[in-house]
Structures are given as structure tokens and as C-alpha cells.
Amino acid sequence: MGECGKGGKGGFIPPQDLTPAGKPSVLLLIKPGIVAAVTLAGFSGMILARRGMPPPGRVLLTLACILAAAGGSAALNTVLDAGIDGKMPRLNRRIAALRDLGRGNVAAAAIAAIAVSLLLSARFLNGTTSALLAAAVAGYAVLYTLVWKRRSPYGTIPGAVPGALPVLIGYAAVEPRIGMDGVLLFLVLVLWQPPHFWALALRYREEYRAAGVPVLPVAFGEPYTKVLMFLYAAALLPVSLSLWALGYLSARFGWAAFLLGAGFLVVFYLDTVATRRYGRAFAASIAYLALLLLFLLADVLQG
Numbered sequence: 001m002g003e004c005g006k007g008g009k010g011g012f013i014p015p016q017d018l019t020p021a022g023k024p025s026v027l028l029l030i031k032p033g034i035v036a037a038v039t040l041a042g043f044s045g046m047i048l049a050r051r052g053m054p055p056p057g058r059v060l061l062t063l064a065c066i067l068a069a070a071g072g073s074a075a076l077n078t079v080l081d082a083g084i085d086g087k088m089p090r091l092n093r094r095i096a097a098l099r100d101l102g103r104g105n106v107a108a109a110a111i112a113a114i115a116v117s118l119l120l121s122a123r124f125l126n127g128t129t130s131a132l133l134a135a136a137v138a139g140y141a142v143l144y145t146l147v148w149k150r151r152s153p154y155g156t157i158p159g160a161v162p163g164a165l166p167v168l169i170g171y172a173a174v175e176p177r178i179g180m181d182g183v184l185l186f187l188v189l190v191l192w193q194p195p196h197f198w199a200l201a202l203r204y205r206e207e208y209r210a211a212g213v214p215v216l217p218v219a220f221g222e223p224y225t226k227v228l229m230f231l232y233a234a235a236l237l238p239v240s241l242s243l244w245a246l247g248y249l250s251a252r253f254g255w256a257a258f259l260l261g262a263g264f265l266v267v268f269y270l271d272t273v274a275t276r277r278y279g280r281a282f283a284a285s286i287a288y289l290a291l292l293l294l295f296l297l298a299d300v301l302q303g
Contacts, residue, residue: 028094029106031074035067037289038166041189042066044293045170047300048181048248054174061124062173065117066166069133072113073141079107080145087211090204114141121173128172136165153219156197164189181248184239188292191236195229195268196285202226203278226272233268237261240292249299256295264288 042063046054053059078085078098085091098106114137122130139162148155164186171182201208201215202225208215217225240261244254264284271281 026097026101028097029075029078029101030071031078033286034074035070037286038070038163039063039066040290040293041164042166042170044296045167045172045182045185046174047297048185049171049174049179051300052303053301058125058173061120062129062170065121065125065129065133066169068113068117068120069137070166072110072117073137075106075110076114076141077145079103079110080141084211084213088204088207090207125173126176128176128178129169132165132169132172136162136169138162139165149213151214153214153216155214156194156201156216159197160190160193163193180246181243184243184246184248185296187239188236189289191232191239192285192289195232196282196289198225198229199268199272199278199282199285202272202276203282229272230265230268233265236264236288243296249296253295253299256299257292260288260292260295 043059046059046062078094082095082098082103086095118130118133118137121133140159144155144159144162148159167186167189168178168182171178171185175182198216202217202222205215205217209218216228237258240257241254243249244251244257267284268281271277271284
């Protein structure tokens, strides 16, 4: 349910996507890295809205809806992108897993998971949550997969929106009237996703070129991509700090956001401008977001 790195679109780049028996893992089809990222984002939105821990039943139901929608969207993306992914050697095991299960079976299971998520959210949560879930699914599985990614080098920019929506989905499940704190956290994820993905696109630009996907490094080259990456990474710092500056979170979070943001900029400079260690930059972006959200959770829950 979002851009979040096509390698594994939002997850870590696994060194080996095999089960112990040596067969492609079915988990590859639902992209567990994405699912984990959006679940953490949705939980963070809930905690922020409640200013503490919501009732356990609501937490479990909301996260179940996010998991089902994210997993279903990721699997549907795998089915729709099979022609492209088949031209990219790093995704061979994902294609093998899809072939083993059958595209029709995977598509049916994905649509069923999405439908269950939407029905449960509409019945037991509220209309705002259900509408945001539907928007995230449509934005990622349809608009991003079939339109933005295939037609524009800038497709990852609007593609960041469905990836950031789980923050608002979690927030709305607790408080349907979304506050500015939820919007600011949503913007953090919107800004985070393009440099995260462009690091991956730089690392595998020749595979994207061979597959005919007009990612930014393929269309405009490394220097231009690096400038945009650094601008987006730099914008994360003031937006994340605004959660403290506007009084939504404490100075503890403010210091954490500052140190993480500054460190993120340094790492991005060293691994993308000074050198070409794009895999390290990609991993650093994952670590940055995970730590920022964990510090947010700790700040709110500790009062």
C-alpha cells in the first residue's frame, strides 16, 4: 500500500528469498517489508490520535484491516507487475512464487483480502477509515501500478501518498476528525518515500531500464536524481521537528527527530553523493523511519 521500495516496495532487500527447502517463499508475493512498515505507521497514527494506547480490540481490528489491505494490495501489484518484474533478475524468486501459485489464484486471494478489510472497517470502525483504506488500495494497486510508475519518472511522488495513508487510517480509526498532528506525520511519510525509493532505483537502474520502467535515474540520470533525493531528505527534518515545535510531542522526541534527521542527511550524502553505496542509503532510510516512529510511540506512551 505504497511506494516504499520496490525491492522487497517498502522493505529490506533480502539476501536470499528462499524457504529452507529451497523453494521461492509465498511471503514474497505480499512483500512483508511493506506490510510491516504500513502496520507500524498505522499503529503510530492510532497512538498519536489517542495520546495513549487505544482499546486493545480497536487496535487489533484496525491493524488487521491494514494488514489485509496492504497484503492484498501488494499481492495484486505482484500480479499486475509480473511482466515488468520478469525482466528484472533480482525479482526472479518472486516471479517463481507467483508462477507456482498461479496468477489467477493470487489475484482472487488478494481481492478477497482487500474486500474483507473494507467490509470490516465499514462495519466495525467508521466511514472515514474505510474510505482512506479504499483510497490507499486504489492509489497503490491501480493508480501507481498501472499509471504513475509506467508513464512518468515522477510517479514515485504521487505514489508516496497511498504509502503514507496508513498513518491517517490508524488515526481515523480512533478519531475520525483528523488533527494537524496526524497530517504532519502523514507528510513525514510522504517526504520519506521518494528518496527511499530513488536509492533503490539508482542501485538497480539498469534493471529498470531493461524492463522499460522510466524511473528518475533512467529518465534524467544520477546527478538530477541525487539532487532531488537530498532535497526531500532535507525537508524531512523541519517537518518532523514541527511535531515538537507545535506542541504535539515533547522535547525528547524533538531531540530524537533532530539527531535522526541530521544523521540521515549525513548518511545520504556519504552513500549517494560522495560514493555510490545506494544499498546502504536504502537501508539507512528504513532505519531512519523505523526509529523515528518508535521514538514517537515511546514519547506518547511514556507521557
